[in-house]
Amino acid sequence: MTKLHLHLLSDSTGETLEMIAKAALSQFEGVDVERHFWPMVRSHQHLDRIMSEITQFPGLVIFTLVNQEIRVSLEAACAEAKMATVSALDAVTTCLSRVLGQEQLHRPGRQHQMDDAYFRRVEAIQFTIAHDDGLLWEEWEESDIILAGVSRTSKTPTAIYLANRGFRCANIPIVPQSPPPPALFRLKRPMVVGLTTSPDRLVQVRRNRLLSLNQAPETDYVQKDMVEDEVRYARRMFADNNWPVIDVTRRSIEETAAAVINLHNERRIERTGPKPV
CATH class of the missing domain: 3.40.50.2300 (Response regulator)
Structure with a gap:
């Protein structure tokens, strides 16, 4: 060999x-x-x-x-x-x-051909789907990466893309009225990454989402003042916990995932040094 x-x-x-x-x-x-x-x-x-x-x-x-x-x-x-x-x-x-x-x-x-890497990707995808949107937080320590961000910051598609690269991901929405479970702040193994975007862009994305669902686009969910408060709340949480932050405003899903992988690589090198041969 x-x-x-x-x-x-x-x-x-x-x-x-x-x-x-x-x-x-x-x-x-x-x-x-x-x-x-x-x-x-x-x-x-x-x-x-x-x-x-x-x-x-x-x-x-x-x-x-x-x-x-x-x-x-x-x-x-x-x-x-x-x-x-x-x-x-x-x-x-x-x-x-x-x-x-x-x-x-x-x-x-x-x-x-279906090799070991293929089955690792399948397992990562299954894990990521099961831990979408804050689900099964008791198992977050088994993750490689956790994506955190307010609603409509591309957490789920980015997590699925990373899972296709073999990373076990979870994601959680950051909602001021419903703080995340305390377990999020005690994690040791996973890398937590904050995703953020500009409030103006977020309002636009959310409004389009509501219209696609035939819902009235006049709620707190799309009010600019409320959205700005959400983004500030999330950014403050990221800073308080020293989590790396990626602005997804002008990034594709692929570019966001690539940035996450770079952060994961650098974190691994800092913690454990180069991979053993």
């Missing part, structure tokens, strides 16, 4: 990288692959922070980087560490063949 550390580094969400890597790896047998996912790398500072762990686990770095200076820095750092790099637009399969010392098998469709 050949061990391969595969680093997927992108200045976006990394969706393209994952699909290309999965399809290419399906052409090789007897490979124990450990994926390291690094999305939204858009600055030299971010690259510098993650290079220490990347070089701890030499293997193959596949990347999509628009910024030429950051790409040059990545290639130079990897060359110094004697690590192979390839752009996702280059011949990924050819590079894997060289790194693994194998000829590709030319078998279509093998990326769809």
Whole structure:
């Protein structure tokens, strides 16, 4: 069994990288692959922070980087560490063949096999669905990530997206009239992330939601003053508990999830150091 550390580094969400890597790896047998996912790398500072762990686990770095200076820095750092790099637009399969010392098998469709990672994703999705909207808070300690935020800050779709990446997620609405259970503030294992957005955008989203349900859009739920109070209440809670905060106002679900994964990666490195080989 050949061990391969595969680093997927992108200045976006990394969706393209994952699909290309999965399809290419399906052409090789007897490979124990450990994926390291690094999305939204858009600055030299971010690259510098993650290079220490990347070089701890030499293997193959596949990347999509628009910024030429950051790409040059990545290639130079990897060359110094004697690590192979390839752009996702280059011949990924050819590079894997060289790194693994194998000829590709030319078998279509093998990326769809149900491996351990597949079943971990299924379990994560089941967990996430069961712990949506504040449910089963007694089991929150088993989560990897907990998303907190006022209503309509994309908690559920972001949690489901993260579950598809193998993260066990729970989410809870922050409502001033109904504070969260005290257990939320005693959690040790999960990372709690606060999601917020601009009150104006929130009013618009909520109003559209009510209209889609054929409900009158004239309630406290969409009153700007009330919404501003909700957002302030949530932000104060996030700050008081030192939880990281992501503003989802101009982010897609994929971009929000990528930001959460970055926070999770950095928290893991700070707490435990690089992953063991």
